Amino acid sequence: MEREVELLNETVYLRNEANANKDLLFVDVVDTYRSLPRKLLEFYKWTLRGEVPYILKTDDDCYLDVDRILKNLKMLAKKNLRKVWWSRFRYDWAVEQYGKWAERHYKSITYPPFACGSGHVLSQDIVRWLDYNSDDLMMDYQGEDTSLGIWLAAVNPAVIDDKSWSCDDLCKKGTLSLANIGPDDLRTLWKNKVTCDNPCQCS
16 A cells, blocks of 8 residues: 555656656556566657657666767768667677566567667657557567567668667766666766766866
8 A cells, every 4th residue: 555655646746747847758558667668669659749850768767968969960860871770789689588587479599689778869760660560569578678679670770889878887988878877876977077078077
């Protein structure tokens, strides 16, 4: 009962935040780890309400250098590439058989290439493909990152594998993203970015 009250209070808080600042999107999905693929797809479908050439996905425990990402996107747009998937990628990643990341539905021993979780960018044409084919995409794979890799294996996207997108929390100058960052460290990274344009440290 106590957990239910806590969840209700969180929902009320988030609804108030969304009403006040228009900065949250609620999708009709039960919020569990196994529902992340469906949640991701609903997000992408929502983005198609606007005409934007690229869509960035990240997690709430990640740091992003938005200024650098936008500068890179401007250069990328000049190349007029189609079906762009820009991130840091994992290749030949073994399919887990046990634990939280156990894969019950994908029968290969390794996954197709997929972007690691700190962030990735898709061009709008790929997002439109996901929307058009959403009724035929398997929603029961574990995790949203591996699911996207499986889905997009059919598209043969223009993969831009960029080590500036980090798969961990190791900060280097020029890093576009960092994963698994707590609130205090996020504040420090942002303060450094504002102070000296280097989130890792100011000398």
